[in-house]
Amino acid sequence: MSGSSRVALTDADELLHRQVHPKMRVDGRPSNELFMPRSGDAGLVSVDRSSKASAEDAWRRYVASGKLSAEVWSVSVGDVIETCLSAHEDPLEDNDAHCVVDFNPTFESATDYKAQKKKANRYAVALAAKARSRGQSFVAPQPE
């Protein structure tokens, strides 16, 4: 995650795809952890923008890198803005669709990761709920 570009995404209808690790879903429901920033990611959550990658394209690129994803769930840029967060471009060398959702404003004065995560929880919950209300954007084919 470079975080170098700060061009904000503004098309409210554009979808942002997020990969779901198989252990992060139960009975078909993905966890709120789906949109929680992870340690070492500087408060940024990786997504792929639909204008440059379909959900299936995003999944294929992700698993081709050796990572696990069972499904793709998506929120719109409008959903992100409604949740009082922002999303911006963050193209990578091998993925020009890569963008990030920035949770840094939610951290307030929290400095350590654990405290930041606690502050970010409610926003991650709201985003995950919006993704669930849309349904899966892509379901990984079952292995043959």
Added chain:
Amino acid sequence: MPDDADNFVTPIFRGGRFEAKVLPLDLNVLGDLVAYRDLVVELAAHLLKVQEPKRQRAPKGFDDSFTLAIRQLHPGSLMTEIVRLRPTSPKSSQLILESEDVFVQARDLIEECLARAAKKESLPSAFPPRLVHRFNRFGRGLRDGESVELRSAGRVSGPTYDRNVRRWIVLSYEDTYEDRIDQVFVADGGEVEKSLVVLRTNDAARRRIEAPVSADDAAEKVRRVLSSATTQSCVRVLGVAQYARNGALERILHVEDVREQDDDDGERTSLAERFADLQALDDGWFEGAGTAFDPIALEELHSALATALRGNGLRLPYVYPTADGEIRLEWTLGSWEVSAVADITEGTAYADAIRLDDGTHQSLEFAWRSPTGFVDLVRLVERLGTSENNDVRE
């Protein structure tokens, strides 16, 4: 079981729900064993005709001469010993003496199919392609990560059968395969008289799917879909579907149950099953991050949560691990989302409740290992879940 039975095969179930050392009261598992028995009989009849080419069909009573029964569940494991009952009538006894080998041959041929399919090798030529479709039924109750080893009498191991092996076998000769479906769709309509529901896929394509309802109370289930269709609400559909080679849903063969999304605890993974899954996580389970949970601390959390939930009729939380070594407990209660994060090492937890339609927010911090444990969280969930119209604001 009296001495009128011989061990035929011992299925040993492993993974997923079976790691909790309980045999789920799930007809799908029993259905798998019935499907296995039917496959043995049909294959044995085929082998008999191959060995006796002049025979047009299997002899009368052939099917009834082969009876399987569960002898016992071995303590401490999920080994279900399946025995073959010896026929009691003289006619059947004579028949079984004549044809005994073909049932054993059928069992062994099935095991050879499984072993070869597990290695992605072609099925043995002795197995008739017309019977491949039988594997659509046998093993349908197994979920991802679950398998059954079929260990024949007198052997120390047997081939392992799982969803991947099953698909490989069916797709060896067919372009599609059948599997259980448990998926959320948008309710779009239905016809009570025809026991038919109309659904749309819950994705951008919104593909229209008509599906027959096979349950005894089909009319009730169709009405449930019709009711949800008035608001285009989502429903959870359980049944059997046909899938293309690439795993894409082709059609729903029959719907066994339709559940409103807020009323689906009955089919939800139990707390015990879920915590068994968490116990099974190894170091590095999340892209190299995420550590295995301390089994004692995890069991403490499980016990504290189960105690707090016992007897109050609350919906079960969805339980997830995090890569940071925490456990998330999540509830969707109408327009409220409740999400708690428990640190299993420190014994602390925090929770947020968010009302999605207006952003109302409540938060809570507690020590789940303390005597009051999850009491405050459970009270919050109870209040949000049962208050009229979920209209709780503070």
